[in-house]
Amino acid sequence: MATSASLRLYTADTPNGQKISIALEELGLDYEQTDLDLGKGDQKQPDFVKLNPNGKIPVLVDTAQGRTLFESAVILTYLAEQQGQLGGEQGVDKLLIQQWLSFQIASIGPMLGQLWWFRHGTDVKNAQALERYTRESLRLYGVVEGELSKRPFIAGDRYTIADIALFTWLRTYEELGLDIGAFPAVKAWLGQLEQRPAVRQGLKKSRANA
Numbered sequence: 001m002a003t004s005a006s007l008r009l010y011t012a013d014t015p016n017g018q019k020i021s022i023a024l025e026e027l028g029l030d031y032e033q034t035d036l037d038l039g040k041g042d043q044k045q046p047d048f049v050k051l052n053p054n055g056k057i058p059v060l061v062d063t064a065q066g067r068t069l070f071e072s073a074v075i076l077t078y079l080a081e082q083q084g085q086l087g088g089e090q091g092v093d094k095l096l097i098q099q100w101l102s103f104q105i106a107s108i109g110p111m112l113g114q115l116w117w118f119r120h121g122t123d124v125k126n127a128q129a130l131e132r133y134t135r136e137s138l139r140l141y142g143v144v145e146g147e148l149s150k151r152p153f154i155a156g157d158r159y160t161i162a163d164i165a166l167f168t169w170l171r172t173y174e175e176l177g178l179d180i181g182a183f184p185a186v187k188a189w190l191g192q193l194e195q196r197p198a199v200r201q202g203l204k205k206s207r208a209n210a
């Protein structure tokens with residue numbers, strides 16, 4: 001069990017960083033935060049690459065357990081399992097949660113991430129790339145819509161780390177220029193999660209030192 005401030009989060013105010021801040025707030029855990037300036041390349045500095053050889057945030061160090069973890073889905077799983085909450089409880093279908101976490105990491109993150117890059121990260125206009133990533137992102141919103149129209153949360157009746165992982169990405173639709181009018185279940189679910197105090201606090205703390 002993590003003791004007071006035995007956790008240190010290396011992060012930046014991005015969807016992959018925000019999801020860990022939200023989970024830590026939901027779980028009521030104390031933690032120290034180190035903010036990296038991704039624009040300056042802090043994540044590729046030798047000291048950070050010792051923590052994550054892939055040179056990306058987030059990283060969580062748990063000094064009480066002697067663990068250093070990268071990849072946000074693994075960090076979320078570690079926290080949920082350790083605390084027995086947010087899907088880490090006994091008797092919960094863990095594979096279902098992992099399925100949706102993998103879907104987020106493998107599909108939602110890369111596709112929406114590329115769409116962000118071609119809209120905001122480069123001066124070079126590439127209509128074909130924009131069309132491809134817009135189409136694929138909307139298709140993925142449609143996948144989530146189909147599921148959320150059948151049940152309240154992505155992995156069933158309870159709110160889990162899989163919802164948190166999807167939330168920080170799917171909430172960025174305006175910045176991505178996506179019209180989500182055809183996805184009312186996603187919109188209602190986003191609105192519901194936005195009202196959670198821990199979600200608000202996590203997003204705020206993620207911004208704090210940005």
Ligand SMILES: N[C@@H](CCC(=O)N[C@@H](CS)C(=O)NCC(=O)O)C(=O)O
Pocket residue numbers: 014015016017038043055056057058070071072073105
């Ligand atoms: N699959 C990884 C993706 C991590 C990731 O892409 N992090 C981004 C910020 S959202 C990053 O550090 N980008 C800086 C870079 O690639 O140099 C995870 O979920 O942790």
